[in-house]
Amino acid sequence: MAKPKRGDVLDLTIDDLAFGGEGVGRVQGYVLFVRGGVPGDRVRARVVEARSRFGRAVVESIETPSLDRVEAPCAYFGRCGGCRLQHLSYAAQxxxxxxxxxxxxxxxxxxxxxxxxxxxxxxxPYGYRNKMEFTIVRGADAPEIGLHQADRYDVVLDIERCHLQSDTMNALLAELRAQARARGLSVYDQDSGAGLLRFATVREGRRTGEAMVNIVAAAPDVETLAPVAEGLRARVPALASVVLNVNAKKASVAVGTEEHLLLGRDHIRESLGGLTFQVSASSFFQTxxxxxxxxxxxxxxxxxxxxxxxxxxxxxxxxxxxxxxxxxxxxxxxxxxxxxxxxxxxxxxxxxxxxxxxxxxxxxxxxxxxxxxxxxxxxxxxxxxxxxxxxxxxxxxxxxxxxxxxxxxxxxxxxxxxxxxxxxxxxxxxxxxxxxxxxxxxxxxxxxxxxxxxx
Ligand SMILES: C[S@@+](CC[C@H](N)C(=O)[O-])C[C@H]1O[C@@H](n2cnc3c(N)ncnc32)[C@H](O)[C@@H]1O
CATH class of the missing domain: 3.40.50.150 (Vaccinia Virus protein VP39)
Known part of the structure; x- marks a missing residue:
């Protein structure tokens, strides 16, 4: 059989996983990286890219599922760039x-x-992260807060619940979205430079229960954002810190050049190995x-x-x-x-x-x-x-x-x-x-x- 071409639909057996978590299928030695494929699956897959030494394909249908395949619990799985292995049993991961x-x-x-x-x-295997960074974008008629779509840095999914974070962190995410919508807050637009909200990082000391929200905005608008912080604490009393980081530059990074305290302390505490660590909005800490x-x-x-x-x-x-x-x-x-x-x-x-x-x-x-x-x-x-x-x-x-x-x-x-x-x-x-x-x-x-x- 000749090398597969773009658009071909092939029957493949997935026999391995590549570094990034894609399945690997082969046609007479020619390697195809198959998004959504799990080792042991028999799939029909459509070739979306055919280079000289390897190609890429997407699963059209699963003919025989692998014994290691499980139902992904997250509604965004497959589209969200955050998790790529939810469809693989934890033992197989x-x-x-x-x-x-x-x-x-x-x-x-x-x-x-x-x-x-x-x-x-x-x-x-779920709910283990003590920090999640979300991007805020203008939705069709209201602000949306979420994670980037896999391989599409320009598309953000409005995430209602992320399975990698705790219920407390999900409640903070939901409340921030509700506050932004109820107060009609503006969202930063990279082309015009207008608008306020850019990113939100949610943290929680897993051993202390102390939570933090870091709102990254384009301006030091404490007056507008302090009531949002109060609204967050009304929903989550364990909220120990809300800070505003100002990034007025075009660069799309969740790091600010100046920090304003909106509520509580400028840090939370976390314990690890019998020691206590102060974690501030810009600190690195193991996630x-x-x-x-x-x-x-x-x-x-x-x-x-x-x-x-x-x-x-x-x-x-x-x-x-x-x-x-x-x-x-x-x-x-x-x-x-x-x-x-x-x-x-x-x-x-x-x-x-x-x-x-x-x-x-x-x-x-x-x-x-x-x-x-x-x-x-x-x-x-x-x-x-x-x-x-x-x-x-x-x-x-x-x-x-x-x-x-x-x-x-x-x-x-x-x-x-x-x-x-x-x-x-x-x-x-x-x-x-x-x-x-x-x-x-x-x-x-x-x-x-x-x-x-x-x-
Ligand atoms: C994987 S993290 C280590 C985290 C650390 N073990 C902890 O628990 O906080 C790698 C660190 O290397 C630092 N780093 C990167 N390049 C470096 C370099 N050339 N020299 C020194 N540090 C560097 C980064 O700033 C980062 O803090």
Whole structure:
């Protein structure tokens, strides 16, 4: 059979899942990524794109469903860009993530001899997020608040209930929509620059119950928005903070240049691992509190700390890992490029009475060599880089530091495999890798790897 063409309708067996969660079907070796396909399905699918080496197709009908296929509970599933795996049983999602980690380490890292521990499943496959960011748009006759449609950044779905957040957060979302409509609030228009509302971020400390709404608007219109904040608190008494962030620029980002307090405090609190963290509107905080605590417990065990070690926490963010490890270390150095995150880390250290941490602002590739020139050494290094993984200069500095143990926390198995492969060539052994499911219903994969210095 010739290579499929756009518009062809084919009978396919889905035999795998791709990185982004699409099903994979094949026609005589030619790969088709099939949106909505689950491994084990027999489907009729229409080809929507046919490139020279692979194509894309969408499911027209499911002829024989896979045993792993389940009914997605969300009314927006398939259209919303938020969750892509709700149609796959949770057990199959876990199997898919474990396999992706193994495949990347073997294929990209060239790694064979290591222990792939079973993935740590999330106790709450739904309702686990402590933060959701919604976009506000003009609907046909009223403001709409929701999430972007899959692959259509210009289309926002008016979401009444998101299954990834709690009932409290859903109540706040519903009340904000009701307030915006009842008060006839205007919505920002990117072309003309007119209008007020742009984004709304809802947060809830899962351990404290304290909730926050951050309204991002185009102007510092406190007078208009303070009554909205009161309306929100009337509906949700646990609302501890409502802030207004002003973004008057065209750039479509939910970050403001000035902040005004509309109600309560400028932050909420969350507890994790026995510590309390202050989370303000612009702070980074792990979005799955329960699973982050379990992830950090895996990290802490991997560090094998006795209390005498000097630890470095590379890409330290707001300092959660540093502060948790400080209780069992001599000293911890955190390195983080965002000065706002470093300020949060310093404040969190103070609030928790932790005095044996130093947080240094800057890029790892610059700050780490400077620390080493100053004679600082580390027994144990924890690294939790962004998706891109290590910059080559940062990786070389780390290899020159030669810590005895290196605990790599990764949100991207491809860059994890690349960096671990490099470190193995520089004298490390990969002991074990443990995937941790931080984001059920989505294809995101987190994993912890322990490397030991052998030569
Ligand atoms: C996955 S987050 C780490 C989160 C952190 N473990 C926590 O729990 O707060 C990655 C962090 O790396 C920071 N980052 C990104 N590029 C960096 C660089 N070149 N040097 C230092 N930090 C960087 C980001 O600002 C972000 O805070």
């Amino acid at each position: 876990l199997g898919f993530k474990e396999k992706q980690v193994r495949d990347c380490l073997e294929r990209i890292g060239g790694l064979g001899e290591f222990d792939l521990r079973p993935i740590l499943a999330a106790p709450e 799955n509190t329960v699973q982050a605590e379990r992830l950090f417990a895996v990290v802490e065990a991997a560090c094998e700390l006795s209390g005498t070690e000097t630890v470095m926490d590379l890409y330290s963010g707001t300092g959660a890992i540093s502060l948790l490890l400080a209780r069992r270390s001599r000293w911890v150095y955190g390195i983080e490029v965002s000065t706002a995150a470093v300020d949060d880390a310093l404040r969190n250290a103070r609030e928790n009475g932790i005095e044996n941490c130093t947080f240094l602002p800057g890029e790892v590739r610059h700050v780490l060599p400077t620390l080493m020139r100053d004679g600082v050494r580390a027994d144990v290094v924890v690294a939790d880089p962004p998706r891109a993984g290590f910059h080559p200069k940062a990786l070389n500095a780390l290899a020159a530091l030669r810590p005895t143990r290196l605990v790599y926390v990764s949100c991207n198995p491809s860059t994890l495999a690349r960096d671990v492969g490099d470190l193995v060539r520089q004298g490390y052994r990969l002991d074990w890798v443990e995937p941790v499911d931080m984001f059920p219903q989505t294809p995101h994969i987190e994993a912890v790897a322990l490397l030991r210095l052998v030569s």
